[in-house]
Amino acid sequence: MLFKKEHILLQKAVRDFVKKELDTLPAEMDKTGVMPRELMDKLARYKFISTIVPKEYGGAGADYVSYAIVMEEISRKCCSTGTFVTAGSSLVALPIMNFGTDAQKEKYLKPLALGEQIxxxxxxxxxxxxxxxxxxxxxxxxxxxxxxxxxxxxxxxxxxxxxxxxxxxxxxxxxxxxxxxxxxxxxxxxxxxxxxxxxxxxxxxxxxxxxxxxxxxxxxxxxxxxxxxxKIAMNTLEAGRIGVAAQALGVAQGALDEAIKYTKQRIQFGKTLSKFQNTQFTIADMETKVCAARLLVYDTAEKKDAHMKIEKEGSMAKYYAAEVANEVAYKALQLHGGYGYIKDYPIERMYRDARILSIYEGTSQVQQMVIAASVLR
The missing domain is CATH 2.40.110.10 (Butyryl-CoA Dehydrogenase, subunit A, domain 2)
Incomplete structure (x- = not known):
């Protein structure tokens, strides 16, 4: 994926935000089950919860590639925060954006984009x-x-x-x-x-x-x-699959990051795990599938920005990225061994988080139905 200059700058900005604001917070939210209002306010301030909402209604007025970048980078660290972002950015915003009256947009979409309402x-x-x-x-x-x-x-x-x-x-x-x-x-x-x-x-x-x-x-x-x-619900879910697919991509990349970091540090039989061929082959397989998922996700986002139909592409991106996220999280935990099974390591939370990606906003089986219907039409 070759990003435009504005997309590269956005990616850096989101990564800086994640590094500063989502360091230890994901583990804390996992324990309490509560997202701090302060975090919600910051997500609104940086327009991360309103990436594709028009500027006149308080949003960033950006494209779907930008939305995918925001979702990938945030979910790479915290899937819960990614879920909060996509719930407002697409599931709630899109019905009002695409089908609402001017009065409805002013009364509900604008405060939603500004973070004044949830x-x-x-x-x-x-x-x-x-x-x-x-x-x-x-x-x-x-x-x-x-x-x-x-x-x-x-x-x-x-x-x-x-x-x-x-x-x-x-x-x-x-x-x-x-x-x-x-x-x-x-x-x-x-x-x-x-x-x-x-x-x-x-x-x-x-x-x-x-x-x-x-x-x-x-x-x-x-x-x-x-x-x-x-019709409104299906239209919303179709476009929303870009966000969930990007979220799954982020979780997959985050799990891969943890696997690479751990295997380069953990010593067994006199050398780091990263020196063993089995580890290298596993990492290679994970990297290849994550990159393949990334191509599907951003190809779909680009087509959406070009006003092309994305029924099949959106389902393929969501289906494949979600399944890859689960597979990569599983393999990353396996590479951690027993340490991956305890909460001191982020991969334990990532493994649990990944499971929802094949279920919500259309299960993997529903995506397969949509893909098959498109191909066999």
Whole structure:
């Protein structure tokens, strides 16, 4: 990947930020399950949570290659912080950017980009995971308002959000074409969240259910038109795969970094592990796959910036980078031996964090379905 000058400067800026702000913090967040508000504010100040949001709404107004750089470099050190960044940058911002009214952009997108408010994206339900069309949450029109009832699960930022993008049924007779998207404020009566999930990885992000009990949602908070909910969600996830793919790439590179550092220091049988051919072959395999994933990720980002279709490319990048992240984290931990199994070494956390990458925002199997459908069309 040959970056332009502005991308090289951005990469250096993000790396400097990570070195200064994310030294010991990832391990601390992993223990507490809480991301400090100070870190969130700094991410907003540097426009890392609003890379692709237009400048007129408080964002950086940058391209998707820049977004991928931000995601890769932050996730290289902390997958939890990467999850927080991509949740706001794409999942919450894109529905409003691409389908929202000017009033909605001013009221919600701008404070989101400036870090004044935190958003959440509520699509997944207990009975609607990969089968996103099986929604049960329902919004019934009543005069000038919709009455929203339902429950969403595994929602990033749910316990701390100021508002959520909620996909709900407005006409059950039409299936996925009967879903609509709404902006729902957490301060409204009937809006509540469940307990913070005690997760395996990305423990620095707060995740819980969202529950809606007769929440009154004004008609002006409908995004787009009725029946566009599934389209809005899929459009958002398609572009969002660039961010998650870049996040997976960052985790893979971070795990590889740890493996290289450890094997060059650890002495066994009178020499460092890096001198053994088995170690060298393992490192070579890891490096090759990380570089291959990087090409897929940035090729997709460049095509998105060129306004090309990325349905297949986005799924390939997300699928491959996520699987590589898991494989590289596994091999990196194996190279650490017993030390990799204790929390004193970052690879233990990275190994747990990597697992989510093949699951959220479309499992690896869903990505395979999209790729196959594109190829066999």
């Amino acid at each position: 958003g959440a994206f509520a699509l997944t339900e207990p009975g609607a995971g990969s089968d996103a069309g099986a929604q049960q949450a329902e919004a019934v029109l009543d005069g000038d308002n919709y009455i929203l009832n339902g429950r969403k699960c595994f929602i990033t930022n749910a316990p701390i959000c100021d508002f959520a993008i909620v996909i709900a049924m407005t006409d059950k007779s039409k299936g996925v074409r009967g879903t609509s998207a709404f902006i729902v404020e957490s301060s409204w009566e009937g809006f509540s969240h469940g307990a913070h999930e005690d997760k395996m990885g990305i423990r620095g992000t707060e995740t819980s259910d969202l529950v809606f009990q007769n929440v009154v949602v004004p008609k002006e908070n409908l995004i787009g038109k009725e029946g566009m909910g599934f």
